[in-house]
Amino acid sequence: MTRRSIQRQASTGLPSPVEAWIDRYRHDGGLRRFVVYFAFALILATFSIILHDDGFLSSSNLLNIGRQAAPIAVMAVGMAFALAAGEIDLSVGSVVALSSLVAAEMVGNHGFLVGLLAALGASVLVGLVNGLITVKVRIPSFLVTLGMLGIISGIARNWNDLQSLPIRNDRFSGLFGAGGLGPVSSLLIWIIVVGGLGHIALHHLRWGRHVLSTGADRDAANAVGINTARVKISALVASATAAGFAGVLLAGRLSIGRHDLGEDYLLTVIAAVVIGGTNLFGGRASVIGAVTGALIMAMLNNGLILMGLEVADQRIARGVIIILAVALSMREAKES
Amino acid sequence: MSTTPALAAVGISKSFRAVQALKDVSIELHHGRVTALLGDNGAGKSTMVKCLAGIYQPDAGSIFVEGTEHRINSSRHARELGIETVHQALSVIDPLDVAENLFLNREKTRGGWLGERIGLLDKRRMREECAATLSGLDIRIPSLRRSVGSLSGGQRQAVAIGRAVAWGQKIVLLDEPAAALGVEQTQRVLDLIANMRDQGVAVLLITHNMDRVLAVCDQAIVLYQGRKCAEVDVPDVTKDDLVSFITGARGTG
Ligand SMILES: Nc1ncnc2c1ncn2[C@@H]1O[C@H](COP(=O)(O)OP(=O)(O)OP(=O)(O)O)[C@@H](O)[C@H]1O
Numbered sequence: 001m002t003r004r005s006i007q008r009q010a011s012t013g014l015p016s017p018v019e020a021w022i023d024r025y026r027h028d029g030g031l032r033r034f035v036v037y038f039a040f041a042l043i044l045a046t047f048s049i050i051l052h053d054d055g056f057l058s059s060s061n062l063l064n065i066g067r068q069a070a071p072i073a074v075m076a077v078g079m080a081f082a083l084a085a086g087e088i089d090l091s092v093g094s095v096v097a098l099s100s101l102v103a104a105e106m107v108g109n110h111g112f113l114v115g116l117l118a119a120l121g122a123s124v125l126v127g128l129v130n131g132l133i134t135v136k137v138r139i140p141s142f143l144v145t146l147g148m149l150g151i152i153s154g155i156a157r158n159w160n161d162l163q164s165l166p167i168r169n170d171r172f173s174g175l176f177g178a179g180g181l182g183p184v185s186s187l188l189i190w191i192i193v194v195g196g197l198g199h200i201a202l203h204h205l206r207w208g209r210h211v212l213s214t215g216a217d218r219d220a221a222n223a224v225g226i227n228t229a230r231v232k233i234s235a236l237v238a239s240a241t242a243a244g245f246a247g248v249l250l251a252g253r254l255s256i257g258r259h260d261l262g263e264d265y266l267l268t269v270i271a272a273v274v275i276g277g278t279n280l281f282g283g284r285a286s287v288i289g290a291v292t293g294a295l296i297m298a299m300l301n302n303g304l305i306l307m308g309l310e311v312a313d314q315r316i317a318r319g320v321i322i323i324l325a326v327a328l329s330m331r332e333a334k335e336s
Numbered sequence: 337m338s339t340t341p342a343l344a345a346v347g348i349s350k351s352f353r354a355v356q357a358l359k360d361v362s363i364e365l366h367h368g369r370v371t372a373l374l375g376d377n378g379a380g381k382s383t384m385v386k387c388l389a390g391i392y393q394p395d396a397g398s399i400f401v402e403g404t405e406h407r408i409n410s411s412r413h414a415r416e417l418g419i420e421t422v423h424q425a426l427s428v429i430d431p432l433d434v435a436e437n438l439f440l441n442r443e444k445t446r447g448g449w450l451g452e453r454i455g456l457l458d459k460r461r462m463r464e465e466c467a468a469t470l471s472g473l474d475i476r477i478p479s480l481r482r483s484v485g486s487l488s489g490g491q492r493q494a495v496a497i498g499r500a501v502a503w504g505q506k507i508v509l510l511d512e513p514a515a516a517l518g519v520e521q522t523q524r525v526l527d528l529i530a531n532m533r534d535q536g537v538a539v540l541l542i543t544h545n546m547d548r549v550l551a552v553c554d555q556a557i558v559l560y561q562g563r564k565c566a567e568v569d570v571p572d573v574t575k576d577d578l579v580s581f582i583t584g585a586r587g588t589g
């Protein structure tokens with residue numbers, strides 16, 4: 001096959017797009033790249049059958065799943081860039097809380113735009129500090145961001161003495177969670193917007209290619225003159241910013257800012273990203289996969305609740321599912 | 337040679353903790369000439385190339401490009417000065433495809449000024465130019481859209497060489513570029529080197545194969561345990577001479 005395609009290539013210059021696609025498909029992982037989408041369809045079908053009488057497929061329940069998925073999906077998109085660059089961001093959950101509090105603090109007096117920008121600005125700042133310490137002091141990002149997780153969640157707890165801050169701004173709530181376009185929740189629109197932007201950034205912007213290169217082989221990326229330090233910082237900023245926006249979406253939906261928003265999202269987000277086909281150790285990433293992974297996680301969560309599991313049992317089941325799913329997708333990745 | 341060397345490194349020393357990889361080594365590369373850098377494993381050849389390519393900073397010595405002294409402090413800087421390198425470790429990015437690798441960090445963008453600012457890639461143009469460049473160099477790769485990680489060792493090497501040749505207008509450093517290549521591909525690389533020489537490029541070639549040295553090189557510099565032990569014009573020496581320099585049996589000082 002290879003020999004033939006070399007000859008064909010030699011005679012015609014470029015192969016036809018279809019040929020090129022088939023060739024790439026056969027050599028670059030093939031069907032394995034679509035595992036996450038099969039898994040999504042399979043879980044959807046299974047729950048539709050076994051949870052039919054519990055209303056799994058009702059439009060209100062599906063909408064509910066979408067709402068649950070939105071912050072996870074947005075964070076997963078950001079995390080995909082951090083992982084692609086060969087780093088990890090464990091501080092994302094605390095950034096969600098910080099961002100919700102900053103938004104709540106600012107929206108009341110200064111309007112929704114200032115609230116949004118302040119929340120995102122605070123998140124960018126956290127990402128910048130994470131990135132600078134990781135790159136300049138050369139501490140592994142899992143340690144830096146773990147420390148940051150402690151610092152930011154401490155700040156969030158002190159912010160208003162563990163009390164939630166109300167947000168009374170219809171525009172903010174409408175735009176970021178409670179409202180929508182006709183029957184479509186704004187949260188679903190945000191999933192599509194953030195997922196679309198992330199996908200374009202990864203595949204069609206110089207930056208995305210540089211992030212991937214840096215995570216795949218830092219020395220090689222350096223050797224062609226890519227400023228890999230800056231790339232790593234920017235990837236951690238992206239992940240923090242996405243987490244900040246997830247915080248805005250949660251604040252919008254619940255109309256509050258609170259210290260514990262996003263608290264136990266971390267594992268779910270990492271699972272969503274890895275299930276979606278992103279390598280935990282850099283160099284391979286899929287934004288659409290990460291979003292699909294987030295939908296899977298939200299679906300599982302919802303299914304477990306509908307099955308009537310106690311909260312404690314839900315936690316156990318979720319932990320088991322996450323480890324299994326990640327183990328499976330990592331095995332797939334190693335083989336390809 | 338009376339003309340200004342394209343690249344001159346004078347008195348380069350470099351140590352890694354206890355290991356002194358280079359001791360006071362000087363080399364000159366001239367336009368339109370191919371210089372071989374020879375030496376046994378660990379003699380310091382790759383270290384020299386990395387000093388010239390901006391990856392390592394020498395502990396002592398200076399580097400002149402076209403007669404002007406430069407402190408080459410990054411790979412980007414070296415590339416800006418017209419120094420293109422194929423490192424022993426190739427520096428291709430496995431998950432990217434062939435065209436993306438060829439244009440890595442020199443991407444073509446579309447969408448005018450804004451597209452340039454945000455770096456919106458013109459993938460089609462890069463693929464077309466990549467196809468034209470590689471076929472112009474007679475380098476054959478099954479598909480430009482295939483990730484480089486799925487190519488064979490020799491094909492990956494061909495991509496790395498293609499990139500250096502395509503961009504290397506002035507100075508090209510090749511660290512064992514033909515190590516993984518078959519007979520036919522090796523010949524093609526030697527042709528490419530001869531081609532670059534004819535176009536006035538200054539080429540540095542590291543290889544362990546003496547036949548290749550005799551075939552394309554004009555001049556040879558031999559390192560022995562980090563020191564320059566011989567500098568000869570290739571027409572004046574035999575294979576046996578070169579081997580005895582490399583093994584340290586003999587030197588020209
Ligand atoms: N980054 C490094 N850290 C420590 N020591 C190094 C490093 N790079 C090279 N060395 C040492 O410097 C010496 C020269 O290495 P170099 O890679 O330049 O050899 P070489 O001539 O390219 O050999 P080969 O033919 O095997 O590629 C060796 O002793 C090597 O162990």
Ligand SMILES: [Mg+2]
Nearest residue numbers: 381382383424
């Ligand atoms: Mg070497």
